[in-house]
Structure formats: structure tokens, C-alpha cells
Amino acid sequence: MINKQESVLIIILNWNGISDTMECLRSIKEQDYKDIDILVIDNGSRENPEREIKKLDSHIIFVRNEENTGFAAGYNQGIEWAKTKDYDYLFLVNNDTVLASDCISKLVVREKQHKDKAVITPSILYYSHDGKNSIIWSEGAKINLLTGRTEHINHMMQYVFKDEVMTVDYIVGCALFLPNAAATNPFFNTEYFAFYEDVDCSFSLKKKGYELLVDKSTYIHHKVSATAGYLSRFSIYLQARNKLLFMKKNRTALEYMAFLFVLILFEQFYWIVFFLLKKRADLVLISYRGLFDGIKGISGKPIGTFS
Secondary structure (H helix, E strand, O other), X not given: OOOOOOXXXXXXXXXXXXXXXXXXXXHHHOOOOOOEEEEEEEEOOOOOOHHHHHHHOOOOEEEEEOOOOOHXXXXXXXXXXXXXXXXXXXXXXEOOEEEOOOHHHHHHHHHHHOOOOEEEEEEEEEOOEOOEOOEEEEOOEEEOOOOOOEEEOOOOOEOOOOOOEEEOOEOOOOEEEEEHHHOOOOOOOOOOOOOOHHHHHHHHXXXXXOEEEEEEEEEEEEOOOOOOOOOOHHHHHHHHHXXXXXXXXXXOHHHHHHHHHHHHHHHHHHHHHHHHHOOOOHHHHHHHHHHHHHHHXXXXXXXXXXX
């Protein structure tokens, strides 16, 4: 039992996704944990959603950016605001998620069990997959440090409640629960703009002594790729480019050279075949563009068209 409710700030980033954001907010309002504030940052959406958000709850804190600053910078902005307050915990969630009603209370208890030295994610389930809402999208993730390829743990398996946690290589960015003290600013590296910033952040947190945990006793539902789009040219470019940026930053020079050897001779061939089988030959060129930009060290918000 929690004798004193610790304060939690939930930070949500919205970009042209007000319908998803509203469903996420409604699920937060239904939490069995009450000491919660909500900060919504609108990242340059075409339409200003403030009125609709405030209609749901006038106490929601709303900030609007004039342009899309990216996932990393958007959440850093929220964390910078939070550091001026005295919240005990922060919960960074994607706007296209829906929280189980006990999600926050479970995560607070788990943090106390680990003496506030953990960054935790709940099990993340598909919002809907073949008509089912109990299929796992991610229970944390692992990374192959030879190829740079990431893989979600227990992907496509049936969710089973277990009152336990497991340690993972990294926590995907759509749901991170952490002590305010762990959220040093900048929290995410803005060089990535989007994709791999969560991997890089997880590695930094581990170096600072924080455990990376999945709490299998609670969950959220995630509308996968609702913002970036599955197999969009934009997301394929960023994933290809940012893999290079991450590996160069987090591996030794010799390890990075070995990675490039494997990537160019083997890994890239796999993706060519994959894209061709999906009848998306355009993505082959986009992935090569990302690869070469990553080798050249080009970072930040992508320049050019991806339509």
C-alpha cells in the first residue's frame, strides 16, 4: 500500500493526432491513481487542439509549438518544464496509447520497490491485432551490437499477467516511467529527431546506474505507427540513418568498423529483399540515403521531401 501518494506528471506529445490524444487522455482520467498532472505539448499540428483538450479537463497543462521539433526535442521540452516543479515521477507516453486503469499505481509501487533507481515500462500491447487486444507489441527490447538491429521482446505473443519485472537492453520510447531525478535535461539526444533516441537514452541511463525494467503486471495499448506510419519513407530514412549515428556514438572505432562491414555486405541486402517483397522498391533508395547520411554524420531534422 502507498501511504502518501507520490506526484506524477504525464507528458504527452501531440502531432496531428488529436483523436488518439483524446482517447489517451480519457484513459488517464480513469486511472485509480489520483495525484496526476498532465502536460500536453502540441508539436506544430495543422490545427490547434487546445480548445478540445481543455474541454475535457481545464487543468491539463497545454503548450503549443509553432513547428514540429521532433520526438526527442518535444519530450525534452516537457522534461525541462517538469524540472521547475517538484514531481516525484514522470511518465512519458505516446499520444497513441491507452492506459490500463491500474497502470500508474502499479508503476509507482514498482519504483518504490526498486528504491527509485529504475526506469520502467509496462507491457505494451497492440491496440488491435486481428481483432484482438491482448497481443504483445513489446515487453522491452534488445539490440544486436554487431548489426545494430533492434528487436522487441515477446513480440506477437499472448499477454499473460505476471507480478514480476524483467531486465531489458532498452525501453522503447512510447512509455517510460522514471523518477524525476533521472530525467536530466536534455533527456533525449536531439540529433536523432526520432527513432533510436530511446536506445541511446537507455544506454545512458544504464551508465548512470538505473535499471531498465518491464513491469508485466500492467499494460498499455499502443496504436503502432499511428504517427510516423508503417513503412513510411520518413521513418525508413530515420531508422537507417540513426542506426549509424547510434553505433558510431556507442561503440569503439574497431567495433564500428566491424558493424559497417556487416551492414554493407549483409544487413542491407536483407532490407533490399524485404522492401522488394513488400513491393516498395522506393524504400531501397530511401534506406541507402539514410545509410550514407548516417556515415557522413548528418543528424537532426531531415531535410528534403519524403512524399
